Amino acid sequence: MKYCYPLLFAIALLTITTRLNAQKIQVIETSKPVSIRGLSVVNNKVAWLSSSSGYTAITHDGGLTWKWQQVKGFEKADFRDIEAFSDKDAIIMSSGTPALILKTTDGGVNWELKYRNDDKAYFLDAMDFSDKKHGLILGDPIDKKFLLLETNDGGDTWQKLTNLPVAEEGEAAFAASGTCLRMDKEGSVDFVTGGKISRHIIGGPKYKEWFYDYLPIPQGKESQGAFSLDGFLFVGGDYVKTKEVDGTAVYYNPLNSFENGYESTRIPSGYQSCVENVNDKTFLSTGTTGSNITYDNGRTWQQIDTSSFNVCRKAKNGKLVLLAGDKGKIGILTL
Numbered sequence: 001m002k003y004c005y006p007l008l009f010a011i012a013l014l015t016i017t018t019r020l021n022a023q024k025i026q027v028i029e030t031s032k033p034v035s036i037r038g039l040s041v042v043n044n045k046v047a048w049l050s051s052s053s054g055y056t057a058i059t060h061d062g063g064l065t066w067k068w069q070q071v072k073g074f075e076k077a078d079f080r081d082i083e084a085f086s087d088k089d090a091i092i093m094s095s096g097t098p099a100l101i102l103k104t105t106d107g108g109v110n111w112e113l114k115y116r117n118d119d120k121a122y123f124l125d126a127m128d129f130s131d132k133k134h135g136l137i138l139g140d141p142i143d144k145k146f147l148l149l150e151t152n153d154g155g156d157t158w159q160k161l162t163n164l165p166v167a168e169e170g171e172a173a174f175a176a177s178g179t180c181l182r183m184d185k186e187g188s189v190d191f192v193t194g195g196k197i198s199r200h201i202i203g204g205p206k207y208k209e210w211f212y213d214y215l216p217i218p219q220g221k222e223s224q225g226a227f228s229l230d231g232f233l234f235v236g237g238d239y240v241k242t243k244e245v246d247g248t249a250v251y252y253n254p255l256n257s258f259e260n261g262y263e264s265t266r267i268p269s270g271y272q273s274c275v276e277n278v279n280d281k282t283f284l285s286t287g288t289t290g291s292n293i294t295y296d297n298g299r300t301w302q303q304i305d306t307s308s309f310n311v312c313r314k315a316k317n318g319k320l321v322l323l324a325g326d327k328g329k330i331g332i333l334t335l
Helices: 004-024
Strands: 024-029 036-041 047-051 054-057 067-072 078-084 089-097 099-104 112-117 124-129 135-142 143-152 181-182 189-194 201-204 210-214 223-228 232-239 251-252 261-263 274-281 282-287 289-292 301-306 311-314 319-325 328-332
Touching: 024 301, 036 089, 036 189, 036 311, 047 089, 054 078, 089 124, 124 251, 135 181, 135 319, 143 232, 181 251, 181 289, 210 282, 223 274, 232 282, 261 282, 261 311, 274 311
Parallel strands: 036 078
Antiparallel strands: 024 328, 036 047, 047 054, 054 067, 078 089, 089 099, 099 112, 124 135, 135 143, 181 189, 189 201, 201 210, 223 232, 232 251, 251 261, 274 282, 282 289, 289 301, 311 319, 319 328
């Protein structure tokens, strides 16, 4: 069979252009003067968020309307991450001093304090769960070891892991979107770091052993490093020099394990604070410089929006994709 290569190229280009034009982010909510970094999407209808000034919010209609609540007694808390399991059950985590973990089982009407630590060395960065009972919270290093708090009863009690991963000098994690830490269904954990160095740190079953891998991503300053991961894809950059594009996305070939990291050949538009798998090989990333999408596991990216967001998350059970950021901004991605 003879092929008309110019025609095939034109068809491919048209397909890509059509696909990109279909990606739109609709801004829904801008009513609260808060910074949103915690976002958990349960299904196509229910999602929760958490923010500065002690606020949480829930939607029951896929993000079109939100019910806001300032948690009584915690009006100054900066709730950097939230994990929700239904329209009734959710857990929030506060960064800064004191370090706080609260839980609701009645849709946010009441919140119970489950953990508090007034030690100024404690700074909580992110939270994730492998199932409704088992979860971890990552914190910045204390005495040259990363803090990891574990729950096995759905967030009612939390204990520090006994075998903690070692931190190098000047290394920390970023509480930017709650996605510098990920857990899979088997309970294995991955997290990424930044600062003077940027690494991918992996903990196996029961965290008896830790594996460390250096990332080819901007590093050397407190504002640089990897900010988020999902699977074999990592994003970050420099939150001070947000328009710097070098190394803002790195991907690994799953067939080669973690032996070779590659900078994306067409990279996101500057600093990115979050990345999320939304469909098969399709990932969405976002940051203060805008949102980008890849259809090939991170090898090439295209910018689809220039609005500033901090976090993007897909429904655990469904297709809904939401974004959130500063000044109470919330967006819905149309795929």
